[in-house]
Structure formats: structure tokens, C-alpha cells
Amino acid sequence: MQINQNARLSVAPMMDWTDRHCRYLHRLLSRQALLYTEMVTAPALVRGRALHLLDFSAEEHPVALQLGGSDPVELAEAARLGRAAGYDEINLNVGCPSDRVQSGAFGAVLMLQPGLVADCVAAMSEAVDVEVTVKCRIGVDDQDPEQALPDFLSRMTAAGCQRVIIHARKAWLQGLSPKENRDIPPLDYDLVLRMKQRFPDLHISINGGIASLSEAQAFLQAGLDGVMIGRAAYHDPAAVLAAADPVIFGLGQETDPAEAVRLMIPYIEAHIQAGGKLHQITRHMLGLFAGRPGARAWRRHLSEGACRADAGPALVLDALNLVSPDEPRAKAV
Template identity: 80%
Template sequence: MQSKRDGTGYRILTILKKSNVIRAARLSVAPMMDWTDRHCRYFHRLLSGDALLFTEMVTAPALVRGGALHLLEYSPEEHPVALQLGGSDPQELAQAARQGAQAGYDEINLNVGCPSDRVQSGAFGAVLMLQPGLVADCVAAMQDAVDVEVTVKCRIGVDDQVAEDTLPAFLERIRDAGCRRVTIHARKAWLQGLSPKENRDIPPLDYDLVLRMKRDFPDLHISINGGITTLDQARTFLDAGLDGVMIGRAAYHDPATVLAAADPVIFGTGTRRDPVEVVHLMIPYIEAHLSQGGKLHQISRHMLGLFAGRPGARAWRRMLSEGAHRPGAGPELILAALAQVPQDEITQAG
């Protein structure tokens, strides 16, 4: 008997899903620990209907050995959304990828870029760039386990590696293992001597190397990450031949500037999203969260930068920062904070 997975209709849906994700990957919001949780992603989706969203990194051991399936929870509105996994055991990653695919994620991404000590001690993240063969084995095992695309996010190198030599060799190994899409953070990761925060800023950016990788690997879909703060920068990289751009902290701290205009600027669809309208659209989501025992600050903390650089932004942030933790805080606080932001200024800024 033919299984659903083998059916023609299933294969067509899989192809269409991958096509939609590839299009969305023209602009993506980077996976960021403690930031890109499901509440943040729902908020970001209201700002951009087209950009690809990523979960925080979820470790394969937490899912497979710890049974922490709650880490896979998300809202259907978040699609297209990718699950980023951390791990170094091919079979464990395959099982975690299968759980992610069963949960409905559009892409499974392997973290080969995080430089934190905690990640290194688990033998995954950026330290894996020293073991391209193991990364290839992980990619192959994950690919065999799921129908959704398996991708990799990496650095240009680590420590004393000569990135011009080791990065091409790394890309060749994962390509041969079946990976067709990779996001490259255009900095090295220094596993010794720099903190994770310092690793985001101190190692110099080498955008030219990433551009050369696209020329040398034309069959790979390559996105660039690191130090990119505006849509103008993103368009410059896309015009230069890269397939996608990933923005991290700028998208989080100034979401209206980066994400509200992303659909028309990057994808050629729709119009700029009105941040005031987005606030109102968040109210039902907040009410539902509170009704389930959640706290307002779990959502509002992601909204603090919505009016960055605009009149009233400081009052907006202050009211939410000081009031969202208080017992009984709810949507009325959000609306009171919004009243501190001159609406005509927002309209002009948009």
C-alpha cells in the first residue's frame, strides 16, 4: 500500500513548501538565544509576512533525551519558520529533526556557528567547524530522516584557521552530504579568549570572502549574516549575487525599520506595515496568552524597540519595562504606552 509520504500529492506539497521557504530566505531573522522565542516570532510575523523566521537554538539532547517537546511549540501564523538545532550526534540530530518536521517546521537548520562555552562543552556549535566530516555526517543523517530541507548556519572559520582555505573545504563537505542552503556569518569565531558577546563584534567581518564563496559554489544557496543593519545593505548583497540576507540584532532592536518595510523592499509585495496597527493586532494574542496563565512581560519585552528613534519611544519603553512585570498587567498597559507615541509622527515615519 502506498504511504502518504510516497504519494504524488505529498511530493508536490513538499516541493511547493521548499520553494516558499527558499523565497522567504531572501531575508531572514537570525536565531537568537533568549530573544527569538515564539512570542517574538509571532510579533515579527505581523511586521513582515514574507521573511523567514528562526527559532532559538534547540539542542537535540533536550528533545531526544529530555523530552522537552514544549520547545517546539509555535503559532501557525509564524510560517514560514525554521527550527534551529544544536548537536553533534548524527542519529540524535536525525531524531530531533524528525520531531521538528512532525511539528510542522518548514526547515531544519544545524547550528555550526554559536561560540559560547556552554555550546562548546556539548561539542557542537562553532567548534564543529573543526570537524567538517562530522558535520557532513550530521547533515546526511538529518536529510535521510526528513522531507523538509536541512540547512547549515556557520562562521567563516574558527581560531587560527585560514578561512580562505578551510571555508571552501567545509562547504564542499556539507554540499556533498546533501546540504543545498547555508547561511554564513562573515566573522570567525574565537573559541578561546572572546566571550559570545565579543564574538559578535570583535572578529573582523569578511564580506568579500562570502561573496567569493557564492561565485565558487554557484549551486549553493548562500545567505550572509553579520553586521547587517538596514534593508539597503540587504539589497546591496542581493544585488551582488547572494541568495539571501540574515539580520539579527537590528531586526530585534528596531523591528519597525527592518521588518515593517521588508515585504515591499525585499520581496516586492504589499506595503509597509503600520507599527501602530501591529500593536493592536498583538492584543488578541496577548489576551490569549494571559488567559492561559502567561505573563505580559513574556511578550512585551520583544516589543520594546518597536518605535525606536521616533517621538514617544522612550515613554513607550519605560511604561512597558516598569509595568509589564506587575501582577495583573494586561493589554490596557500596552494601549496606555501606545498613547504616549504621537500617531501623526508614526504615520509620517512610515
């Protein structure tokens, strides 16, 4: 299945970050990596009919919709809406530790109810003709991951799930904020590697604390099927995505981030003509030249100017002229 090949490297779903503008930029940097939406709640789609949350550009393919929810019937309907919108995969969030998610009885708290998650996955799989996947933690609170995670994965496979993404940290639902849950619980990569040995037919991607293509390669060589990178792909997208196609997929050539900026111009023009604001796009572009001469000037020019009422593509091209074309960063592979 082609999407399993794309899942060798994916960009994590990140609330307030991986919106459609961010994904469009990331697609220009890598033609192959699998992209994910921010989490969209099933109630917002089914009860609220907020179908605008499903909007994306055809150029983003392959792209997966991540759903949050805990009602099998509602999730099945949300999955149908996502498939009708054209998404290539439907993913169920069983990893987000935020208070809002907990109060809605979905996200990481569902690690405590694997039977319910299995029911949700089975209902979603029955509803759509694309793969239904799960993104989870290794456990929550006082669970023993050595017992909880294999039990969880067994139930997922029995429900028809063939691909999971495992964030290799526990989530502490009491006592830690969502931000602290991204850093404080220790990573247990070895446990995820053991799960691949225990479930050889299950496509397993690893997530959490991975910051470079060299780290991603090491996990792939160790036997995992895929690697999902989050914050590093957002804050330094060129380092993670520009060389991903040749390094991870053996296809194409490394992308020049300056060329990606130029390719963003028609997209920016269309967004502004439709009533959008420049900063809605450029906020995702600030880290594009991290580590390169002129990166600070690039960031400052965009940060200070993009919120002006008259800001447009010319501002972006002016900022690009502040970046040195002669001294590119060392390749991060």
C-alpha cells in the same frame, strides 16, 4: 522552492530573544521574511523529551527550527520531531561560540570537524522531507578561512545541503566571550561573496553586522541569495521588518507598527488567560517605535508596568497612546 524565496530576508536565531512571542510580533511586521527559533539542543528533545521547546503558533510560518548537536543519529531524531511539530526547515547550528555549546561538542567548534557535520546533515536530510540547512562561521581560531570555508561548503553540498547561512566572522573559541565574538572578529563580506561565485548552485545567505534593508538590498544585488539580520531586527524591528515585504520581496505594503501592536492584543489576551505574564511578550516590543516621538515613553510605560501581577492588554494600549501618530520615523530602506 518557496522557502528559498522567503530566505531572501531572515531573522537570525538568537538565544533568549527569538522565542515564540518575538516571532509572532515579527510575523505581524513581515508576512514574507523567514523566521528562526532559538537554538534547541538535540539532547534536550531526544533524551530530555522537552517537546514543549518546539511549541509555536501556526501564524509564524514560514519558520525554521535551529538544532544544536553533534550526534548524527540524535540529530536525525530531533529533526523528525521538529518536522512532526510542523517546522518548514531544520537548521544545524555550526556557529555558536558559547562555552556551553563547546562543552557539548557542537556549535562553532564543529567547524573543526567538517566530516562530522556532513554526516549530521546527511542523517538529518534522510530523516525529514523539508530542507536541512547549516548556519556556520567563516572559520574558528587559527583556521585560514580562505581554505577552511570552501572545504566546509564542499562537504556540505556533498552531504545534500543546498542552503547555508554564513556569519562573516571567525569565532575565537579561546579568549573571547560569546558577546565579544559577535563584534570583535573582523567581518569578511568579500569572502562570502567569493564563495557564492565558487558555489553558484548553493543558496548562500550572509549574516553579521547587517543593520538595514538598504544594506540587505546591496548584498542581494551583489549576487547573494539571502541576508540574515539579527540584533538590528530585534532592537529596531519596524525599521528592518515593517518595509521588508515591499522592499525585499516586492509584495504587499509597509506595515504600520501601531497596527501590529493592536493585532498583538488578542495574542496577549490568550497568553495571559493561559497563565502567562505580560512582560514575557512586551519585552520583545520595546524597540518597536525606535526613533519615533514617544518611543521613550512607550518603553518606560511597558518596562515599568508589564511586570505587575495585574498587567494586561490595557497597559499596552495605554503605552501606544503615548506614541505620536503624526510624526512617523523616516523610512529605513
